[in-house]
Amino acid sequence: MNASTPFPAPSRRPQVLLGRLALAAALALGGLAAASLSESAHAAAPQVKTQAPGWYRLMVGGFEVTSLSDGTVALPVDQLLHAPAGLVAEDLKQHFQQTPLETSVNAWLINTGNRLVLVDAGAGSLFGPTLGKLVAQIRAAGYQPEQVDDILITHMHPDHVGGLAADGQRVFANATVHADKADADFWLSQARADAAPKEMKGFFQGATVSLTPYVQAGRFQPFERDSEILPGIRALAAHGHTAGHALYSVESQGQRLVLVGDLIHVASVQLASPEVTIGFDTDEPQAATTRARVFADLAKDGSLVAVSHFSFPGLGHLRKAGKGWQWLPVDYSGQVR
Numbered sequence: 001m002n003a004s005t006p007f008p009a010p011s012r013r014p015q016v017l018l019g020r021l022a023l024a025a026a027l028a029l030g031g032l033a034a035a036s037l038s039e040s041a042h043a044a045a046p047q048v049k050t051q052a053p054g055w056y057r058l059m060v061g062g063f064e065v066t067s068l069s070d071g072t073v074a075l076p077v078d079q080l081l082h083a084p085a086g087l088v089a090e091d092l093k094q095h096f097q098q099t100p101l102e103t104s105v106n107a108w109l110i111n112t113g114n115r116l117v118l119v120d121a122g123a124g125s126l127f128g129p130t131l132g133k134l135v136a137q138i139r140a141a142g143y144q145p146e147q148v149d150d151i152l153i154t155h156m157h158p159d160h161v162g163g164l165a166a167d168g169q170r171v172f173a174n175a176t177v178h179a180d181k182a183d184a185d186f187w188l189s190q191a192r193a194d195a196a197p198k199e200m201k202g203f204f205q206g207a208t209v210s211l212t213p214y215v216q217a218g219r220f221q222p223f224e225r226d227s228e229i230l231p232g233i234r235a236l237a238a239h240g241h242t243a244g245h246a247l248y249s250v251e252s253q254g255q256r257l258v259l260v261g262d263l264i265h266v267a268s269v270q271l272a273s274p275e276v277t278i279g280f281d282t283d284e285p286q287a288a289t290t291r292a293r294v295f296a297d298l299a300k301d302g303s304l305v306a307v308s309h310f311s312f313p314g315l316g317h318l319r320k321a322g323k324g325w326q327w328l329p330v331d332y333s334g335q336v337r
């Protein structure tokens with residue numbers, strides 16, 4: 001028998017087998033003891049209790065797109081959504097969710113190769129302590145706030161503009177801010193702020209403190225409705241949620257991403273019942289009409305879609321389903337090519 005054969009000669013097998021069994025038993029016992037020791041050692045390690053970094057990256061043609069999480073906020077959607085009695089509670093239950101509903105606040109960084117473009121700026125300090133993480137995520141994703149050249153604002157609600165300024169200073173020192181003129185005329189108007197009901201005044205103040213440092217520095221450029229902002233990036237008017245709510249269509253090498261801002265808020269309710277509106281909508285009927293029109297186009301042309309308040313990273317595709325829509329979220333991409 002070859003010396004390298006791992007099995008003993010047949011004549012020695014019974015004794016060797018017994019010996020092997022004994023050895024195996026001893027090893028098993030030892031292993032058990034070792035396992036229980038190591039288990040107790042693991043149990044002593046404190047639980048870490050932090051979440052994964054809040055950025056996610058993919059390519060749209062030659063543009064690198066990074067989703068950024070500003071955090072999440074608990075929204076009382078049962079009070080905010082305008083829906084038939086019982087619908088919201090039933091839909092949430094069917095989706096294993098509850099109210100107040102944990103709601104993502106997403107923003108996006110687009111590196112076109114020539115410009116670094118931020119779409120929306122998170123809430124900063126305007127919407128509570130669970131938000132305002134945008135700058136930390138920009139850094140974690142490999143960029144610095146001062147590298148941002150342009151900021152495209154979908155609309156001037158505090159969870160989209162609050163991160164523009166801190167303590168009256170521009171957070172993005174080298175950036176120019178772009179937004180639909182109709183939104184600027186509405187939210188930056190002192191006369192409208194004065195006339196607004198008490199519960200809305202904070203929205204006007206939030207827009208003003210966030211935009212004013214850029215206005216004063218000559219770094220605010222409003223646009224009118226549909227406009228090309230940068231090569232490959234167009235603004236599209238989608239008014240209703242606010243007076244000047246804008247979408248951004250991003251195209252490179254035949255691929256298209258459309259950032260739809262607050263065209264929709266609560267996936268588990270409004271996808272199946274798109275007629276349901278939310279109290280944040282300035283003009284609720286117009287918001288529902290705009291949503292129907294834009295979603296029909298997006299489902300038809302198969303564009304990748306970015307939604308501000310869908311679960312992070314808020315990227316996916318829309319497909320027609322009955323009277324509403326189905327959301328098909330992107331897969332994890334381990335390789336950004």
Ligand SMILES: [Zn+2]
Pocket residue numbers: 155157241262280
């Ligand atoms: Zn909004």
Ligand SMILES: [Zn+2]
Pocket residue numbers: 157159160262308309
């Ligand atoms: Zn929002």
